[in-house]
Amino acid sequence: MSLLTRHVLLPAIAPATTVALYFTPVLWFGCVNRGLMAIAVVLMSATGAFVALARGFRARSRREPVDWWLLTALILTIPLALIVGLG
Numbered sequence: 415m416s417l418l419t420r421h422v423l424l425p426a427i428a429p430a431t432t433v434a435l436y437f438t439p440v441l442w443f444g445c446v447n448r449g450l451m452a453i454a455v456v457l458m459s460a461t462g463a464f465v466a467l468a469r470g471f472r473a474r475s476r477r478e479p480v481d482w483w484l485l486t487a488l489i490l491t492i493p494l495a496l497i498v499g500l501g
Contacts (some may be wrong), residue, residue, distance in 0.1 A: 417500065
């Protein structure tokens with residue numbers, strides 16, 4: 415798997431899912447279920463961001479490049495910003 419796929423395209427699924435839930439009609443899932451699904455996506459994404467940061471710190475201690483891990487963590491924090499209202 416290439417670096418672009420692993421660090422950009424796969425983490426970009428979380429913000430895309432959050433936006434897709436936003437445009438999902440209320441009649442399909444209902445308000446409560448849509449909210450619970452959005453919270454689940456945000457929690458999984460935030461957990462992934464913390465894991466990416468930890469791997470970035472580990473790579474930094476081994477003097478390896480950390481740019482890809484920081485980009486991954488940044489992408490994974492977008493759903494949190496969307497839910498909180500910063501976007």
